[in-house]
Amino acid sequence: MKKRSFHFSKVVFHPSTLAILSGLFGAVIGFLINLVSGGNASNNIWISLVFAIMFSLGLTAWQASEQAKTDKQWMTMLQEMVFQTYFLTLLTDKPEVSQIAKQRLGQVLKSLDAEQQLSMLHFFSHNGLPVTFIGDALRGSKALVGADLQKMELPSVQLDDTNLNSVNLSGANLSAADLSGAALYHANLSGANLRRANMKDSDMRGIDLQGANLTEADLSGSALLADHEKTAHKANLAHAILTHAKLRGANLTEADLSGANLRSADLSKATFTGANLQGADLTDATLTEATFIRANLQGADLTGADLTYALLDDADLRNAIVTDEQLQAISTGKNMRREG
DSSP states (O other): OOOOOOOHHHHHTSHHHHHHHHHHHHHHHHHHHHHHHTTOOOHHHHHHHHHHHHHHHHHHHHHHHHHOTTOHHHHHHHHHHHHHHHHHHHHHTOHHHHHHHHHHHHHHHHTSOHHHHHHHHHHHHHTTOOGGGGTTTTTTOSTTTTOBOTTOBOTTOBOTTOBOTTOBOTTOBOTTOBOTTOBOTTOBOTTOBOTTOBOTTOBOTTOBOTTOBOTTOBOTTOBOOOBOSSSOBOOBOTTOBOTTOBOTTOBOTTOBOTTOBOTTOBOTTOBOTTOBOTTOBOTTOBOTTOBOTTOBOTTOBOTTOBOTTOBOTTOBOTTOBOOHHHHTTSSBOTTOBOOO
């Protein structure tokens, strides 16, 4: 009977063993530091400790990329070390330490492939870790194209100039997120929390924002027009909450805003050509120089709205709440319908 050979190196360098050793490494150093300093470790010592853990984290990522990029054991180890690093920064309670950790983790995560980056994002969201701790690791990444991220917790995430085409973020928490300049072509953000989100100058053709909360969000200069490249696919903002939102200069051609709440929103110079705003609440909205050519405004509430120099040619305002005084300020309203 052939005896099985024992390889010490395989045991030592096994992912599980390395994860345990890295934890012990941090714990022992932390203990010794506090022992020597009488429980009052200086900032420099804490920063040195963070660098030590960061080095271990970077070494782990390098080993993972070199030996087994898709091995779940390596991902588990990397996640374990991220946990250690995150809680270490909480322990130090120093902004400079947190910034170091973010930058280093960003570099490590950028070295991972798309599948691994997505796995780490799920890991952060499901474990209640702030995604801001990832730093700019996902900025500009293609890992999120078409990804299923519904109901994920991603507040204040930095995804500016990132390709998010066809991503599913329905019901996700993206409050105060930076999505400026992002590609959100055919993306699904229905029911998402986008309060105070920055979505300026984004490509949102054919996007689904039905029922989304965009209170105080900034969509200025963004393209939310219908997509006609293959089949007609209109941007859907039906029943979305856009109170105090900024859509200055945004293009919402043929978009569906039926029943949307646009109270006190800034829609100046925005384009609503052929858009559906039936039953929308535009109370106190700023509509100066906005274009509503062929727009459906049936039953819309324009109480207190500023229509100065707005274009309303062929617009349908039947049963809309609007005064003659307001309409006297428009630029032109040829063939505009008002009778109920």
